[in-house]
Every structure is written in C-alpha cells, then in structure tokens.
Amino acid sequence: MADGQINDERHDCVVCGRLYSLQVTYDAEGQMRSCVATSPGVRVLPDPNQPLVTCSVHSGSEVGAALAERFFGPHAHEHDHAHQDEAEG
C-alpha cells in the first residue's frame, strides 16, 4: 500500500448502524493515519486502529455503551455466572 493512500470507505454508526462515507488515509504499513467523514452529521471517534463513527446526535454515554457491546459483546458483564445458568434445568 502506498504511503498516504486515501481510501473511500463506508462505516456504520456504532450506535444505530447507519452507514457513512469516510476518507481514510493509511501509511505504507497499512496503519490508519487519519479519518475524515464526507457526510454531514457524523462524529469520528479517535481510535488509533480503525475508523469508528457515530451520528453526531448520540450522547457520549450512548456511544460508550455501544462501543463496549461491540468490542466485548452484549453479555460481557454476565461471564461471572454464565456457567451457573447452563447448569440449571
């Protein structure tokens, strides 16, 4: 990949899944350098590894909860007692 290459990509809002167009710049190693939304009403989240976007209307707590679910799963907080549930019945 050429240094400074700009890719047109589409990424979904982490909260509601709405698709947005982005221009993502990569360096020669394929690491994301910058990420610019080409649609209005988009907030680009500062993630060093990948383009992450949300609608600008979502609150910070909404975005935080959606990110936790995306990266750790909807039941991440239930791991402690998941095996007890399976034993029932």
Ligand SMILES: [Zn+2]
């Ligand atoms: Zn959204």
